[in-house]
Amino acid sequence: MYQNEVAISQGIRIRRKPPSTAPLGYSGPFELRLHTADSSPTNILEEITWFKAQEVSRMKELNPLEALKKAVENAPPTRDFVGALRMAHQRTGFPALIAEVKKASPSRGIFKENFDPVEIAQAYERGGAACLSVLTDQKFFKGGFENLEAIRSAGVKCPLLCKEFVVDAWQIYYARTKGADAVLLIAAILTDLEITYMLQLCKKLGLAALVEVHDEREMGRVLGIEGIELVGINNRSLETFIVDISNTKKLLEGEHGRQIREKDMIVVGESGLFTPDDIAYVQAAGVKAVLVGESIVKQSDPEKGIAGLFGRDISHA
Numbered sequence: 001m002y003q004n005e006v007a008i009s010q011g012i013r014i015r016r017k018p019p020s021t022a023p024l025g026y027s028g029p030f031e032l033r034l035h036t037a038d039s040s041p042t043n044i045l046e047e048i049t050w051f052k053a054q055e056v057s058r059m060k061e062l063n064p065l066e067a068l069k070k071a072v073e074n075a076p077p078t079r080d081f082v083g084a085l086r087m088a089h090q091r092t093g094f095p096a097l098i099a100e101v102k103k104a105s106p107s108r109g110i111f112k113e114n115f116d117p118v119e120i121a122q123a124y125e126r127g128g129a130a131c132l133s134v135l136t137d138q139k140f141f142k143g144g145f146e147n148l149e150a151i152r153s154a155g156v157k158c159p160l161l162c163k164e165f166v167v168d169a170w171q172i173y174y175a176r177t178k179g180a181d182a183v184l185l186i187a188a189i190l191t192d193l194e195i196t197y198m199l200q201l202c203k204k205l206g207l208a209a210l211v212e213v214h215d216e217r218e219m220g221r222v223l224g225i226e227g228i229e230l231v232g233i234n235n236r237s238l239e240t241f242i243v244d245i246s247n248t249k250k251l252l253e254g255e256h257g258r259q260i261r262e263k264d265m266i267v268v269g270e271s272g273l274f275t276p277d278d279i280a281y282v283q284a285a286g287v288k289a290v291l292v293g294e295s296i297v298k299q300s301d302p303e304k305g306i307a308g309l310f311g312r313d314i315s316h317a
């Protein structure tokens with residue numbers, strides 16, 4: 001089966017590339033001309049995915065896989081992302097915090113004009129974050145791999161998640177060479193086989209993988225894949241931007257919740273968390289970690305922003 005057919009059979013709605021278009025002036029079968037009309041992305045996630053595929057093919061020319069593999073051999077060891085989450089959860093009794101270094105987003109625009117990624121990362125670390133998530137997408141989030149490198153070189157000790165839209169295994173090698181300790185794999189854009197392969201690759205490279213789901217169907221798929229330690233439940237639909245934190249609760253109820261507890265997976269509640277009540281709500285639903293961007297990054301002092309989010313200082317708890 002072709003990749004798109006496999007994806008459709010797994011309920012994946014996001015198309016990985018635009019449908020093939022008819023050449024200009026084409027007067028062949030109607031079916032092919034129809035595709036031309038349907039060649040714009042149907043939502044933001046599809047738009048990002050299409051752009052990412054082109055971006056990656058350009059980047060691959062500049063950084064061939066063989067060169068990346070050599071760079072990985074000489075790269076310093078990764079830090080234990082999952083271990084840091086487990087320790088912080090035990091230490092504080094709260095969900096461990098993955099604090100996001102995020103300048104902007106497609107749904108909310110710019111969070112901070114005067115954005116210094118290293119300063120923000122250091123403030124998050126002082127505030128008690130267990131790990132950091134660093135947006136590396138430039139076009140839609142105004143992030144960059146240089147932020148990941150700068151934060152790592154500045155001596156920040158928290159393990160770093162490379163927050164990217166991974167559509168190609170090359171990106172995982174690239175993230176590893178730029179100082180990532182973990183990568184994000186989004187179930188809405190990757191097939192089961194791709195996730196399985198990418199998980200194996202992450203393991204080989206010493207990286208953790210945060211596998212992100214948004215609905216019951218994706219959660220069911222992910223629970224059928226061996227070797228996943230970290231599952232993220234995104235409360236934001238990446239197709240519609242609607243944020244609803246009850247999504248975390250819904251996806252942790254019933255059989256799925258039971259399997260997650262049985263496998264001792266760490267569930268990360270992602271997006272739309274602003275108050276101590278929000279944290280308490282997702283913790284009661286069963287998360288052991290949270291991924292938070294907007295509510296802390298836009299504070300003039302992100303360190304205090306963390307204390308505000310949890311309702312207390314978690315740096316020494």
Ligand SMILES: O=C(O)c1ccccc1NCC(=O)[C@H](O)[C@H](O)COP(=O)(O)O
Pocket residue numbers: 044045100102105106107108234236238270271272273291292293294295
């Ligand atoms: O944030 C967006 O607008 C967005 C749009 C399309 C794809 C992904 C998007 N965000 C990624 C995330 O899931 C969040 O950055 C992350 O969970 C933190 O969310 P928040 O605390 O609400 O900033």
